[in-house]
Amino acid sequence: MSKPLTIIPIEGIGEIRPGDELDALIAAVFGEHAATPLLDGDVLVVTQKIVSKAEGRMVMLDHDDSEAKVALVESESVRILRRRGDLRICETTHGFICANAGIDLSNVEAGTAALLPVDPDRSARRLRAGLARLLSVSVGVVISDTFGRPWRQGVTDVAIGIAGIAGVIDLRGSEDAGGRELVATEVCVADEIAAAAELVMGKASGVPVAIVRGVPEAWLRESSVSAEIIRSAGDDLFR
Amino acid sequence: MSKPLTIIPIEGIGEIRPGDELDALIAAVFGEHAATPLLDGDVLVVTQKIVSKAEGRMVMLDHDDSEAKVALVESESVRILRRRGDLRICETTHGFICANAGIDLSNVEAGTAALLPVDPDRSARRLRAGLARLLSVSVGVVISDTFGRPWRQGVTDVAIGIAGIAGVIDLRGSEDAGGRELVATEVCVADEIAAAAELVMGKASGVPVAIVRGVPEAWLRESSVSAEIIRSAGDDLFR
Numbered sequence: 001m002s003k004p005l006t007i008i009p010i011e012g013i014g015e016i017r018p019g020d021e022l023d024a025l026i027a028a029v030f031g032e033h034a035a036t037p038l039l040d041g042d043v044l045v046v047t048q049k050i051v052s053k054a055e056g057r058m059v060m061l062d063h064d065d066s067e068a069k070v071a072l073v074e075s076e077s078v079r080i081l082r083r084r085g086d087l088r089i090c091e092t093t094h095g096f097i098c099a100n101a102g103i104d105l106s107n108v109e110a111g112t113a114a115l116l117p118v119d120p121d122r123s124a125r126r127l128r129a130g131l132a133r134l135l136s137v138s139v140g141v142v143i144s145d146t147f148g149r150p151w152r153q154g155v156t157d158v159a160i161g162i163a164g165i166a167g168v169i170d171l172r173g174s175e176d177a178g179g180r181e182l183v184a185t186e187v188c189v190a191d192e193i194a195a196a197a198e199l200v201m202g203k204a205s206g207v208p209v210a211i212v213r214g215v216p217e218a219w220l221r222e223s224s225v226s227a228e229i230i231r232s233a234g235d236d237l238f239r
Numbered sequence: 240m241s242k243p244l245t246i247i248p249i250e251g252i253g254e255i256r257p258g259d260e261l262d263a264l265i266a267a268v269f270g271e272h273a274a275t276p277l278l279d280g281d282v283l284v285v286t287q288k289i290v291s292k293a294e295g296r297m298v299m300l301d302h303d304d305s306e307a308k309v310a311l312v313e314s315e316s317v318r319i320l321r322r323r324g325d326l327r328i329c330e331t332t333h334g335f336i337c338a339n340a341g342i343d344l345s346n347v348e349a350g351t352a353a354l355l356p357v358d359p360d361r362s363a364r365r366l367r368a369g370l371a372r373l374l375s376v377s378v379g380v381v382i383s384d385t386f387g388r389p390w391r392q393g394v395t396d397v398a399i400g401i402a403g404i405a406g407v408i409d410l411r412g413s414e415d416a417g418g419r420e421l422v423a424t425e426v427c428v429a430d431e432i433a434a435a436a437e438l439v440m441g442k443a444s445g446v447p448v449a450i451v452r453g454v455p456e457a458w459l460r461e462s463s464v465s466a467e468i469i470r471s472a473g474d475d476l477f478r
Contacts, residue, residue, distance in 0.1 A: 002248035002439045002446050009241035082476040089476060097390040106424070146426075149388060150477035151336040153470050154407035154427025156434070158391070168393035185345070187385075188393025189438065195395070196435035199428065199454065200241045207241050215438065231392050237321040237328060238389035238477060 003214055008036055009200040010209040018056035022046075023130025025054075026209060030135060036211065038131065041220060043140035043165050043212040045197035049107055050208045051123050051143050051161075052114040061113040063105055069113075076101035076115060081239070092116060095230040096160065097239075098147045107206070117143070120161025121224040128163040140165025140220055142212075144194035150238070157198035159190035159225055166190065166219040167228030188229060189219055242453055247275055248439040249448040257295035261285075262369025264293075265448060269374060275450065277370065280459060282379035282404050282451040284436035288346055289447045290362050290382055290400075291353040300352040302344055308352075315340035315354060320478070331355060334469040335399065336478075337386045346445065356382070359400025360463040367402040379404025379459055381451075383433035389477070396437035398429035398464055405429065405458040406467030427468060428458055 012029045016022065026046070030038040038044065052058070062068055066086045074080065077090035081097060090101040094116065104114040117123045124141040131139055143161035148154075159167065171185035197210040233239045251268045255261065265285070269277040277283065291297070301307055305325045313319065316329035320336060329340040333355065343353040356362045363380040370378055382400035387393075398406065410424035436449040472478050 002250070002441060004248065005246040005435070005439055007244040007246070007435070009243065011241070084476060150475060151470050152397070152427065152430065153468050154425045154430070156427050156430050186393045187437070188391065188395050191391065191393070191395050192434040192438050195431040196244070196246070196438060198426070199431050199435060199451075200244055202241060212438075229392050231390055236389060237323060 005214040007196050007200050008211040009207045011207055013208055016050040016053040018058060020054045022054040023127050027131060027134040038135055038137050040138050043142060043193055043215055045142045045144050045194060045210045047208045048143055048145040048160055049104055049114055051117050055117055057115040058112045060111060073100045073103055102145060121226055124161040124163035142190055142193050157194040159194045162190050162223055162225050164220060166221055167223045167225055244453040246435050246439050247450040248446045250446055252447055255289040255292040257297060259293045261293040262366050266370060266373040277374055277376050279377050282381060282432055282454055284381045284383050284433060284449045286447045287382055287384040287399055288343055288353055290356050294356055296354040297351050312339045312342055341384060360465055363400040363402035381429055381432050396433040398433045401429050401462055401464050403459060405460055406462045406464055
């Protein structure tokens with residue numbers, strides 16, 4: 001029996017500045033008289049940008065200086081997979097393959113750029129622990145970012161850091177509806193949760209937080225993007 | 240102002256057989272006394288498998304005959320991008336890049352395999368028109384399938400056919416929350432809707448249909464996967 005999910009945009013977080021306590025600012029919007037309380041078993045999806053801002057991952061960058069942009073991108077990369085003009089498809093220190101090392105020039109102050117968090121899984125664990133402390137709730141946390149992908153137009157949101165929510169659920173060994181064993185059925189629910197949340201966040205609306213409510217209890221467990229979602233180079237047909 | 244979305248699994252469709260009228264079977268579960276009515280503006284997500292079954296895209300295949308499996312996969316492909324053992328990463332006639340040409344061996348009768356629909360956008364348009372006729376509702380339709388991707392573990396659901404719902408929404412030219420113009424912000428909402436729906440469908444639960452309720456009205460427009468989502472080879476850095 002499958003149950004409905006609800007994807008709820010959370011507004012009122014306000015502008016985030018380096019050094020801000022993200023857990024306290026997010027907990028504040030879920031206070032006593034909040035329109036939407038945060039509940040045990042919810043998954044909180046938070047965009048990378050406010051995590052990067054709170055963690056002080058802002059650097060000075062003249063957005064019109066293409067050379068400086070490329071130099072910054074390459075300094076945040078361990079490998080460049082493709083080049084076209086000043087676009088780079090990079091492997092980051094985290095093992096993400098994405099455009100321009102995930103460096104973000106929109107929704108930041110003029111003359112600055114946001115780097116990815118140093119360790120987004122750790123950021124997610126801290127936020128989860130902070131919310132447990134401040135609100136006495138046990139939630140999953142997904143830190144999401146917007147990545148392109150080969151072969152298909154348009155970007156989608158994926159998980160770059162997780163805590164308390166499965167990355168990949170493994171259905172190998174379980175049976176399909178016809179009673180035969182399923183093969184190749186590791187589903188990346190963390191990326192699907194990030195994608196679902198993006199539908200209510202939007203790029204222009206400035207909503208940096210959403211709740212995904214109603215995920216199966218079995219998915220609420222310890223995990224990390226680095227252990228469950230990053231595919232090792234040896235196991236990858238496209239590196 | 241962003242609004243919540245609800246993702247509702249739809250049960251009771253039953254086993255689909257070649258020649259079944261999919262629109263009539265789906266309309267039947269939304270009858271007068273349905274727990275969940277289908278509403279104008281809903282997006283109905285339907286898994287590829289039941290579309291393929293209804294359209295008679297079943298072929299005989301001994302699942303244990305690796306050679307026959309590979310021959311079938313290659314016959315459904317216009318190009319093979321990668322080979323490993325009996326796995327093929329293929330470009331299908333539709334322009335999809337996916338494992339084994341999207342041919343499906345689970346949740347089908349023993350000794351058979353399900354090929355992709357010949358034209359999933361057309362399948363989506365027909366289903367949308369059928370539901371308009373039978374239920375007097377205007378809904379978006381997404382036909383979803385489960386694809387792997389490079390660099391990240393686990394599969395996610397994507398859109399292989401759409402009707403009445405945007406594939407990609409283009410935010411270029413709109414402003415970010417700081418008033419600066421957004422760049423590179425074509426978001427593939429159809430894939431995000433497919434991913435969101437997968438969260439309630441599950442691979443083992445045999446729920447082949449879900450509703451995504453609450454998408455912005457502006458997304459409800461004519462579209463197709465072939466025109467909006469398939470990336471041309473010349474525009475692709477990974478072919």
